[in-house]
Structures are given as C-alpha cells and as structure tokens.
Amino acid sequence: MEFQSLQNGINVSYLLEDLTEEIGEKGAATVLRHAQNILDKAPEPKLGPNQSLGLLYGLIQSGKTNIINMIISLAADNGYKLFILLTDNNNALQKQTYDRLHDSIETVFPYTISSLKKESLNMLQAVVQNEGIAIVCKKNVSDLQGLIEYIKLLNAQNLPTIIIDDEADVVGLNTNQRLENTSPSSINKYLVNLKSTFLLHLYLQVTATPQAILLQDNGNELSPSFIEVSEAGDGYVGIDTLFSDHKKNEYVKYINSKEIDILTDETNLFMDGYPETLLEALCYFLIGASIKITKEERFRRRRSKNELQFSFLIHISPLQTIHEKLNSLLLRFKSDVYEALSDTTDNEIKSKLHAAFLELSQFSDEKIHYPDLIATLKRYVKDYDVKMLNSSSETTLTDSKAKFLFIIGGNKLGRGLTIPRLLTTYYGRYTSAPKIDTISQHARMCGYREKDLDVTRVFVTEEIADWLRVISDHDKAQRKILKKKESHKVLYFDYNKIDPTRPAVIPNFVGVYSTGQIYMPKLPQYEKVNGIQTVTSNIDTELSNYCQESFEVVDIKTIIKLIELIPIKEEGSWKKDVIVSYLDWYVNHYNKQQGYLFYNIKGSKITRNLNRGIPSLLSEQMYAKVKNFNDSAPILVLYKIIGLKEKHWDGVDFWMPALRFPTDGMHLLFNLNNV
Known part of the structure; x- marks a missing residue:
C-alpha cells in the first residue's frame, strides 16, 4: 500500500503542525516517515479483504505514542474508518492514551468502551462510515468482550481497520503455550478473536521490549510479519546514556543493598531518621529542581504557577505496606526540610543540600549563587506532593500540580506512563530472576530529558546498574540486527546474568x-x-x-x-x-x-x-x-x-x-x- 502522494490530508497536516512545534521539523518528519513505512505494509482499503501484522520496536519513552497517533492520522486520511487502540489494563494509562489521541487527530473522535455506550447507536453507525471512529480499550476480558460486541452492533466488520496493540508483549501473548492440551490464555483468545473479526485490517504491536514477541512461532496468530525499528530524536536520554559506562559517569550513584533491606523491612514500618543514600538522593532532587526553577524563571515573563513541575521517583518494592512506610517518610521530609532551612545552625539536611549543590553546580552553564538557590527552595518547598502508584491507589500523576512531586512506585508504575521532568530516581527493586523486558520498563528515567541531564541522577545498587548495562548492550545489538533486516527471530543477550522475558510466554522449542x-x-x-x-x-x-x-x-x-x-x-x-x-x-x-x-x-x-x-x-x-x-x-x-x-x-x-x-x-x- 503506497500513501506517498497522500501525506497532506487534514489529519496528518494537523498533527504535523503540532509535532513540529513540539519536537521540531526534523523530529516531526521522522515520526511521519516511520508511520509511512508501517502504512506501506497495510492492506489497500479499496482492494478487498486482506490483513497484515507488524511490530513497531521503539525505545523506552522515545515518542512511540507520536508514531501511533501519526499512523491513525495517516490512515484516516487514506480510507481507513475504524481505529482500535489497545492499552494495558490500567485506568491511568488509558486516560493518558485517550487524552493524547484526542489532542492529536482532527476528524476522528476517540471513545472508550464506557463512553461508547452513552452515545446514539444510529449516530455512531453513521459516523464510523463517514469520518471514522477511534476506540481506546483496556486489555481486560470485560472491555475486550464489550468491544467485540459493539463492533458487531456498529456493523463495522467490513470496514478498513487499524488495531494498535500498545505494550503488546506484556498483556496478550498466550501464557499457556508451554502447557499441553490447554486452551490459550483468556486475553490472548480475545485478541485473536478481535483480529479475526475484521476482513481488512492492520494489526500493529508496539513495544520497546519485544523479546517475548520475537520468540513466538512464525505460525502464531500474534507473530509479526514485519518490523519497523524506530529511533529516538534529538535530546533523548536512554539506558545507554546512563548505564553503558555507569562506573565512570556522574549520573549514576550506588546504593548499599543493606539500605534497601532497611527500607523494605516490614517489621520496622516507622523510621526516625533517613538512610544515608536516600537522604542524599532527596537533597540532590531538591537542589536540582531549584537550579532549574531559578534558571527558567529568569527567561519567562509570566507563566502558570504550576508550569514548572519536577519529579523524584522511589521504586524499591511491590508491597503496599512499604509504600505506606515511604509515604510517611517523604511527607515528614517536607517539614524537616523547611525546619532545617529555617534553622540558623548547621544540620544534616543542610549539609547534604550543600554537598549536592557543590556537585550539580559544576555542570551548570552559568554561575549559581547558593544563597539565592536556598531562598528559591525555601519559597517553593511547601509546593510539595507525594503520590503512590499501586493497585489500591486511584490517583494519577496529572492529579498533582506541585512543583516538587515525589512518586512511590508500585505495580502501576511502568509501561507507557510518563513522569513529568524526572530528575532523580532511587531504584532498588531487586529480583532473584531479572528479566530484560521487566527491568527495562522500570527505567522511567529515560526520555527526552537532555535539557535536565546536568541535574539528573540515578541511585541504584551496583548489581542493578550492571543489569541495565547488559540490557543496553542487548538492545543495541538486537536493534542493529533487525534494522539490517536479518532474522527477527534471533535474540542476543547475556544468558548468565539476565533472562529475556518471563518463561510463560516463551514457546517450548x-x-x-x-x-x-x-x-x-x-x-x-x-x-x-x-x-x-x-x-x-x-x-x-x-x-x-x-x-x-x-x-x-x-x-x-x-x-x-x-x-x-x-x-x-x-x-x-x-x-x-x-x-x-x-x-x-x-x-x-x-x-x-x-x-x-x-x-x-x-x-x-x-x-x-x-x-x-x-x-x-x-x-x-x-x-x-x-x-x-x-x-x-x-x-x-x-x-x-x-x-x-x-x-x-x-x-x-x-x-x-x-x-x-x-x-x-x-x-x-x-x-x-x-x-
């Protein structure tokens, strides 16, 4: 399918203008090129029943969403009518995906499964035949079942359709494939049924960690026939930047594993003081954010009070009792910092803040006066919020407008979730059986953060830093192989240190x-x-x-x-x-x-x-x-x-x-x- 002459449609032009302003002309052109490469392999809407299955292999937080939205825009301008965007089973991620799609496309209006049911069926049947409809759907049994039923109500089975399966490797592969005489796992079964519902469609898997997908049998219903390897644009900071030489760069600092043991000790849920490296990390964050606030305020005449927001992430355990422990610790830190800054005598927090300033100010492109910086910190430290991202928390990061945002990572932290201007990460979630895809997706410090790299610091144990270095090597090797169009069923990695993915989704052979x-x-x-x-x-x-x-x-x-x-x-x-x-x-x-x-x-x-x-x-x-x-x-x-x-x-x-x-x-x- 060739769309080369149809790149100036209303939806592409609309999104291209926004992207050019956001990431520059070169970056926007790259997004369009990747979308075009993928649509070139999609069935031609006018030629009758056909299907195609592909994989978009990106980098962690590198702009895959822009490519997804451009694919939908390009397809909408060229005869496709129905667009299904599948997300992880996560309300926060679904809302984030919906909001971005809503803001990116001109003529196609997005719905969720719940919002579809509030609309007139007759109107939707007409809209899908004319402008088209986009549906954002979580990958759970209830929503997928409802999606398939609603497609039949819309009489949309014969319409040219784009199905985009975001984070396709984490939810949707058959987790029963190693078991003999066993039916496919439930989500996998529904995805295969969804795919078979349409006579003409492109099914596109999207992920930055394709290990499980690449190992599927060629005959598997969700094994891609083509792969598009996307590259990050200017200003991207990836695992390679931070960890390929982590023992020599200034960005990575080591945590003693005994400190993680103390913080994750369920028998000691109330702590009087702060573990040394955690306190150091917290002070690096406050100083780094204050440097950015001080510098950026000078160049902005007037702006929203909440425009500057910076994040600190701590991710050390999946247990909610530990999250509550950390929540109490971080809330107490707010008052302790304010009291320490008001105290005219020396104290531990002031000492740590000054040490952080001495290091971070070395990398500043302009002279910063410490007293001015502390004045900025004291003025804004009250604008401080703590958020827990776990299964019992309904909060989303967009709920907070605080300048200093402290995030406690749980099971809701991970794939697809964007953290605003993450400056400091304290990561110590240890596992005895590390997996490339799981550890990679915890790397929320990646993204278009080059402008903040001077004050970015990642606190990890040395063992985890080594895991991330191995992952970086693996990813570079695999991407190089796939870009050369060699066998996309081959993986290169250090099998002695880290496994590619969870065993349940790896075939027997x-x-x-x-x-x-x-x-x-x-x-x-x-x-x-x-x-x-x-x-x-x-x-x-x-x-x-x-x-x-x-x-x-x-x-x-x-x-x-x-x-x-x-x-x-x-x-x-x-x-x-x-x-x-x-x-x-x-x-x-x-x-x-x-x-x-x-x-x-x-x-x-x-x-x-x-x-x-x-x-x-x-x-x-x-x-x-x-x-x-x-x-x-x-x-x-x-x-x-x-x-x-x-x-x-x-x-x-x-x-x-x-x-x-x-x-x-x-x-x-x-x-x-x-x-």
Missing part, C-alpha cells in the same frame, strides 16, 4: 547457543547427486592456503565463507543462518576481525550411524583442546570424512564442520521452529 561451547551438525550432505564432489574440491582449494592440524589465524569472514560452503543434510543443533548471523554481529559489535581455523585433510574413516548421523567427531583430547583454547575468538574445526560405501556413505569424501563459539560474546537464544 527454543534453542540456545552458549559462549565457549562447541556445536556441529547432525549430518552434513554426503550424497553424489547433490554435487558434493565439487563442494569438497572447492573447500580443499580454500584450505590449501593454511597448515593443517594447527590453529591458524583467519578472518572471521573466511570462517563464515567456509560454513556457508558446506551443505547440511540433517541440521540437528546446527542452524547455519543463525550461526552466520551471530558471527557477522560479533565482528561488528566487538570490532574483532579474526578467529581460528583447525582442519584435518587426512581423512576420517568414521562410520555413519544410520539413526544418529555422525557420532562424536572430536576425540575427548581434541574436544578439550578446542574448548579450552586460550583465546576468546571463534574456532572453526573441519574434518574430512572418507565417504566409503562400506561405512554407509556414498563413495565421495566430504567435510564436517564444528564451531566453538567465542567465549567473550553474548549467548544466543532463538526459536527452533523459525530457523
């Missing part, structure tokens, strides 16, 4: 290539009819430049070439395309060009096992020699097999490969059904 381990095919091609003599001759020629039975230094490109030359009859654990893709990634990611080649051309008279192919190729001594070779680079081992007919071969010689994966790379996880 998943394979792992581990660093430093040796892998070989079950059976290479050995039959004459497949031209194996020519293949063997070509490999002989290629190997003639190297000494046999020694570890020869070769370009990894040569290793790849040799692997690709050898045809495989029965793969077993040898997935050639995955291995080649991994080696190519390894060269680019680590900037390492060379590996090792070991081959034996004398010929092995091994006998083919008619059931198991080739038995162990390497002797115990040779296996240990290859596995323990004292260089981290990949090693390709080649043995020529003498193809004697009495050994159950076909009378021609052939080559058998084995590869020791590099010891310094990442482990590799992939879906066996997709390669």
Whole structure:
C-alpha cells in the first residue's frame, strides 16, 4: 500500500503542525516517515479483504505514542474508518492514551468502551462510515468482550481497520503455550478473536521490549510479519546514556543493598531518621529542581504557577505496606526540610543540600549563587506532593500540580506512563530472576530529558546498574540486527546474568547457543547427486592456503565463507543462518576481525550411524583442546570424512564442520521452529 502522494490530508497536516512545534521539523518528519513505512505494509482499503501484522520496536519513552497517533492520522486520511487502540489494563494509562489521541487527530473522535455506550447507536453507525471512529480499550476480558460486541452492533466488520496493540508483549501473548492440551490464555483468545473479526485490517504491536514477541512461532496468530525499528530524536536520554559506562559517569550513584533491606523491612514500618543514600538522593532532587526553577524563571515573563513541575521517583518494592512506610517518610521530609532551612545552625539536611549543590553546580552553564538557590527552595518547598502508584491507589500523576512531586512506585508504575521532568530516581527493586523486558520498563528515567541531564541522577545498587548495562548492550545489538533486516527471530543477550522475558510466554522449542561451547551438525550432505564432489574440491582449494592440524589465524569472514560452503543434510543443533548471523554481529559489535581455523585433510574413516548421523567427531583430547583454547575468538574445526560405501556413505569424501563459539560474546537464544 503506497500513501506517498497522500501525506497532506487534514489529519496528518494537523498533527504535523503540532509535532513540529513540539519536537521540531526534523523530529516531526521522522515520526511521519516511520508511520509511512508501517502504512506501506497495510492492506489497500479499496482492494478487498486482506490483513497484515507488524511490530513497531521503539525505545523506552522515545515518542512511540507520536508514531501511533501519526499512523491513525495517516490512515484516516487514506480510507481507513475504524481505529482500535489497545492499552494495558490500567485506568491511568488509558486516560493518558485517550487524552493524547484526542489532542492529536482532527476528524476522528476517540471513545472508550464506557463512553461508547452513552452515545446514539444510529449516530455512531453513521459516523464510523463517514469520518471514522477511534476506540481506546483496556486489555481486560470485560472491555475486550464489550468491544467485540459493539463492533458487531456498529456493523463495522467490513470496514478498513487499524488495531494498535500498545505494550503488546506484556498483556496478550498466550501464557499457556508451554502447557499441553490447554486452551490459550483468556486475553490472548480475545485478541485473536478481535483480529479475526475484521476482513481488512492492520494489526500493529508496539513495544520497546519485544523479546517475548520475537520468540513466538512464525505460525502464531500474534507473530509479526514485519518490523519497523524506530529511533529516538534529538535530546533523548536512554539506558545507554546512563548505564553503558555507569562506573565512570556522574549520573549514576550506588546504593548499599543493606539500605534497601532497611527500607523494605516490614517489621520496622516507622523510621526516625533517613538512610544515608536516600537522604542524599532527596537533597540532590531538591537542589536540582531549584537550579532549574531559578534558571527558567529568569527567561519567562509570566507563566502558570504550576508550569514548572519536577519529579523524584522511589521504586524499591511491590508491597503496599512499604509504600505506606515511604509515604510517611517523604511527607515528614517536607517539614524537616523547611525546619532545617529555617534553622540558623548547621544540620544534616543542610549539609547534604550543600554537598549536592557543590556537585550539580559544576555542570551548570552559568554561575549559581547558593544563597539565592536556598531562598528559591525555601519559597517553593511547601509546593510539595507525594503520590503512590499501586493497585489500591486511584490517583494519577496529572492529579498533582506541585512543583516538587515525589512518586512511590508500585505495580502501576511502568509501561507507557510518563513522569513529568524526572530528575532523580532511587531504584532498588531487586529480583532473584531479572528479566530484560521487566527491568527495562522500570527505567522511567529515560526520555527526552537532555535539557535536565546536568541535574539528573540515578541511585541504584551496583548489581542493578550492571543489569541495565547488559540490557543496553542487548538492545543495541538486537536493534542493529533487525534494522539490517536479518532474522527477527534471533535474540542476543547475556544468558548468565539476565533472562529475556518471563518463561510463560516463551514457546517450548527454543534453542540456545552458549559462549565457549562447541556445536556441529547432525549430518552434513554426503550424497553424489547433490554435487558434493565439487563442494569438497572447492573447500580443499580454500584450505590449501593454511597448515593443517594447527590453529591458524583467519578472518572471521573466511570462517563464515567456509560454513556457508558446506551443505547440511540433517541440521540437528546446527542452524547455519543463525550461526552466520551471530558471527557477522560479533565482528561488528566487538570490532574483532579474526578467529581460528583447525582442519584435518587426512581423512576420517568414521562410520555413519544410520539413526544418529555422525557420532562424536572430536576425540575427548581434541574436544578439550578446542574448548579450552586460550583465546576468546571463534574456532572453526573441519574434518574430512572418507565417504566409503562400506561405512554407509556414498563413495565421495566430504567435510564436517564444528564451531566453538567465542567465549567473550553474548549467548544466543532463538526459536527452533523459525530457523
């Protein structure tokens, strides 16, 4: 589907004007380009029944919502009539999504499931046929069931439809797929039913953590056939900025894990003082926000009293008893700060505030006088609010207009929720089984925050900082692979430190290539009819430049070439395309060009096992020699097999490969059904 000539419609023009003012002409053009790329793969509304399923892979808080709204605007200008935007089962997130969509589109009016029921059905039936309708729906059984029923009442099954499944990896995948003879999980079943309701539609999954989606079987009803990898615009601060070199930058400060233990101790819910690093973090926030208020007030002649709002986030536990403990602590801190600033003598809070000023002022582009800053803080510290985001709290962040907003993270904190000008994060929510997608989505410090980066600080344990560094490496590698249009069913990550996602949504048939381990095919091609003599001759020629039975230094490109030359009859654990893709990634990611080649051309008279192919190729001594070779680079081992007919071969010689994966790379996880 091509929309290139139809980008100046009323909805696109309206949103493009707003985005240009908000993120600049370049940023707005990037949003439109990503939306166009996705719509190019959608069915043409005028050509009859068809469907498409894709994935928008963004970054945490990088503007995916702008792309979603542009997709709807572009589609509305080009013949689509019904737009369904699925959100996490979270009232605050649904309201945020609804408000942003309402403000972004000119001719299509959005509804929720509850607001639809208040309107005249006859009017809605007419509207959906003319201007079109957008529906924002939470992913729970009740709302999805109501959505499907209402679509039938609207007679909208035949209309060109866009379904956007935001945060598609967290709610909607089949959590029963590892269980035999079990029906799909309920939300998954309703999403599949919703998708099958329409004759012509684009179903678009959206997430910044696609690990679970990428591992789904190709035949899965919610496995994407195309992927659009979006990039952040100017001014974005991501996990990479903060954690790729966290031991050397000024943004990350470490928490002693014992302090987290004290704060999460349910037997001690009333605390007299403040743990040292938490107090430091609170003071960094107050000073950082005061610096911003002081500087920005100078350049604004008149503005709303509540225009400047800054946030502090503490996220250490899912338990509501701990949230109440922190709530009491933070409310007390307000009065303690005011009293400390009024006290003419030295005290601990004043000392911590001054220490924070000494560091943060180093990064300011203009001179700041400490007494003026403290005067600003004292004037505004009363404008202070604490909000808990957990399942028992109905509050939303938009409820507060306080300049100093303190947020206590619970289970409602996470995907899609935007925190206003988050300057300081105190994060210590530890898990014994960390997951890439879960930890990534807790990284609310990401976003378009470059203008506040000078006063941004993240307080974490060193272990969590290491997790986030691994996640950063993983995300960069995966995005690079997907942008090159290579197999989107391959994941690269450090399997020893952190898992990709929760086990329930990973299919049964998943394979792992581990660093430093040796892998070989079950059976290479050995039959004459497949031209194996020519293949063997070509490999002989290629190997003639190297000494046999020694570890020869070769370009990894040569290793790849040799692997690709050898045809495989029965793969077993040898997935050639995955291995080649991994080696190519390894060269680019680590900037390492060379590996090792070991081959034996004398010929092995091994006998083919008619059931198991080739038995162990390497002797115990040779296996240990290859596995323990004292260089981290990949090693390709080649043995020529003498193809004697009495050994159950076909009378021609052939080559058998084995590869020791590099010891310094990442482990590799992939879906066996997709390669």
